[in-house]
Amino acid sequence: MPDRVLILANEFIVDADRSLPTDVRERADRPHDVLVVAPLLTTRLQSYASDVDGARADAERRLTRIAADIERRGTAPRTVVGDENQLVAVEDALAWFDADVCVVVSHARGCANYHERKVAQRIRDTFALPTINLVVDEEGRLTGSEAI
Numbered sequence: 088m089p090d091r092v093l094i095l096a097n098e099f100i101v102d103a104d105r106s107l108p109t110d111v112r113e114r115a116d117r118p119h120d121v122l123v124v125a126p127l128l129t130t131r132l133q134s135y136a137s138d139v140d141g142a143r144a145d146a147e148r149r150l151t152r153i154a155a156d157i158e159r160r161g162t163a164p165r166t167v168v169g170d171e172n173q174l175v176a177v178e179d180a181l182a183w184f185d186a187d188v189c190v191v192v193s194h195a196r197g198c199a200n201y202h203e204r205k206v207a208q209r210i211r212d213t214f215a216l217p218t219i220n221l222v223v224d225e226e227g228r229l230t231g232s233e234a235i
Contacts, residue, residue, distance in 0.1 A: 090119040093186035095169070095177060095210070097128060097193050097203050099152045101227040108232045111190065111219060121157060121164035122184045125149045127171040128200040134171055143168060173206045174213060181214060189218045198225040211235045 092114070100106065125146040127139055150166040157164045165184070169176025177189065191207040193199060207220035222231040 090114060091185055091187045092119050092121045093177070093180055093184060093189045093216075094121060094123045094153070094164075095173060095189060095191045095206070096123050096125045096149060096153050097191075097200065098223050099149055099156070099227050100192060100221065100223055100229055103156060103229075106229040107221075110234075111221070111232070114188075119162060121162055122180055122186070123150060123153050123157070123164045123166045124169040124176050124180050125153070125166070126169040126173050126176045126202065128202060129171045131201065139171070142171070171202055173202050174209055177210055177214065181216075186216060189214075189216050191218060191220045193220060193222055195222050195224050195230055207233075207235050 104112075127142040127146055129139055129142045133139060133142060146168045150168065154164050154166050167180065170179060180186070189207075189210050191210065193203045193206060207218050210216060211218040218235040220233050220235055221229060224230050
């Protein structure tokens with residue numbers, strides 16, 4: 088039975104082939120069904136003013152880049168732009184995609200959007216879904232990871 092992997096993608100991981108942790112890379116090599124959700128990364132002001140056009144375009148570009156990278160490994164992922172509230176984005180995805188695991192790609196503390204703060208732990212706590220948090224810098228380079 089293939090793994091069903093939900094990826095909450097706040098960023099594209101540069102050089103993922105070499106930088107992903109071994110357990111994540113091994114999982115990627117097995118047959119799997121993947122849904123990539125790129126949430127809107129808005130500022131508080133953009134959110135308050137419902138000014139989401141730029142954030143939506145950024146999310147679409149992120150999805151295109153990530154989907155191409157995953158397809159190169161042999162799996163065509165499903166993709167969707169998600170809500171700016173990342174718990175809502177995950178809840179919406181789980182309504183029709185029964186994930187076995189969630190992989191969160193989030194920015195390091197100094198460059199994280201306010202929507203990203205502690206999102207991996209909140210996903211684990213809210214949905215009882217095994218969660219892996221991959222942390223990247225503002226350039227998309229992997230700086231750390233943890234299973235939650």
